Ligand code: TSX
């Protein structure tokens with residue numbers, strides 16, 4: 001596919017460097033690698049900003065931009081802490097917009113599977129290059145008029161690691177620049193790693209709000225919700241995002257690059273880019289093991305990544321809370337993982353000193369809070385912090401309403417998808433190897449969902465194929481992070497439904513194919529559910545710190561302990577094999593496999609997978625479904 005065809009612009013020397021007649025106000029354009037110069041010049045000519053600012057990732061740079069945003073009123077300093085800021089968006093720009101997220105390839109089925117006729121594919125949206133060109137031609141020319149274009153060099157993963165990848169984002173949003181500095185490694189060091197015209201992922205972002213403004217800017221948050229579009233070109237490793245400044249729409253290193261584009265690179269190169277946390281568990285004997293775990297939103301993935309174990313003698317360290325890049329070591333066969341990110345961009349409401357003390361401690365400085373409330377004494381506030389905030393505290397909500405805590409229960413301080421954005425290095429339990437260029441060895445892969453009914457606390461897959469099937473049928477009760485509302489159990493295979501940048505059937509096949517290389521030491525695969533309810537809608541499992549009891553069982557299984565029993569749907573813990581000291585838990589209810597539920601669930605799942613992927617659904621998954629059905633039918 002052709003890149004957007006804009007002629008190369010000569011750089012002229014007057015007193016300062018210029019691209020056409022647009023000045024480079026900071027940085028030495030000529031010191032950039034040639035491929036970067038060429039692409040940036042094209043973007044400048046296309047977007048016509050008032051100036052070009054080449055970022056170096058320094059503190060001074062961040063201070064300058066922060067100042068600008070404070071003056072403009074986009075940011076407010078939170079006086080209670082060191083270098084913490086609050087930001088309120090236009091209320092129309094508060095979440096990822098899946099319906100406006102596209103994958104562009106010449107061939108449709110490189111991007112999306114052959115869904116059955118009449119089924120609406122929810123595994124990605126494809127658009128042809130020609131059609132997309134029209135959409136972009138309608139948006140991009142002049143889209144940065146009157147604004148500064150920031151050139152952000154960043155590394156996903158430790159700078160220089162063989163497992164890392166480099167991106168360059170150009171953006172007209174200084175909020176994005178500040179957030180990218182937290183979430184990725186932004187540094188002028190990046191340029192020297194691109195010396196030999198190496199590949200980098202091209203990320204173009206614009207708020208879609210050129211000056212003079214055509215529309216009123218709400219909350220000093222320029223955006224263009226009517227025209228928002230997030231576009232991936234996996235063939236040419238490129239992302240274009242227009243109209244939104246929020247999270248995954250605008251911090252292009254995260255979902256767009258580290259999952260959708262990297263996922264496609266991983267497919268081509270034989271590794272994994274997954275929506276997984278990475279953590280280590282050390283038992284009282286001092287034995288440490290690493291696990292990766294994948295959950296759809298609203299399951300408390302960040303909470304699990306930073307767990308405070310409720311059993312004495314255990315210790316948890318965090319490597320990452322959202323994304324894992326993993327590959328099997330050619331020599332040892334071990335699965336090694338890195339966290340490509342440098343920060344946490346977590347859902348704030350519900351986070352507190354009980355649910356996640358380590359996240360709270362991580363965001364006490366150098367952090368940005370988006371769409372949370374502010375207390376009169378310059379602190380942050382969100383739903384979930386009531387017990388840690390004195391009643392009567394005056395709160396300014398994200399919509400600008402003032403109220404006193406506890407006086408009017410209908411008042412909400414924060415948007416449900418409000419976020420904290422904080423540097424991972426500040427996490428009290430960040431692992432000493434979290435930036436190890438070699439990654440950490442993964443012993444188990446866990447999938448999980450929010451399943452109120454039928455699904456036991458933990459299931460171990462029989463083998464790799466069965467594990468891939470377990471991941472393919474992942475479902476969870478829905479979330480605030482996406483557009484969907486209301487409680488509904490939705491399919492989210494591999495917790496990757498919104499994040500796969502190519503044909504989902506091929507993605508599943510890619511997973512299955514790792515079994516073919518006998519050198520690969522395949523980790524055991526598990527499914528967990530912290531959210532099963534009893535007949536009175538009470539949680540059967542205490543969750544949070546007590547989840548260590550399940551992790552401990554999982555680790556013991558990776559050591560080959562004989563503590564599992566066969567069931568039709570996988571291996572279950574033998575009664576008594578999970579340490580329940582001090583808990584009152586109804587084991588039989590928590591671990592039961594209601595045959596009728598599972599039989600109807602597997603029919604529904606099969607129909608869904610077949611509708612969604614048609615002939616792209618791997619045969620091995622169909623076989624797994626048939627076998628599981630058979631086991632269920634034959635079970636007592
Ligand atoms: O994050 C959660 N985890 C994982 C923690 C490491 N949450 C919060 C989910 C929203 C993001 C949970 N909620 C967990 C959990 O394990 N479990 C539950 C359900 C639950 C909620 C409250 C109680 C118990 C379970 N409270 C009492 O039992 C008193």
Ligand code: MN
Nearest residue numbers: 275297322323
């Ligand atoms: Mn995520």
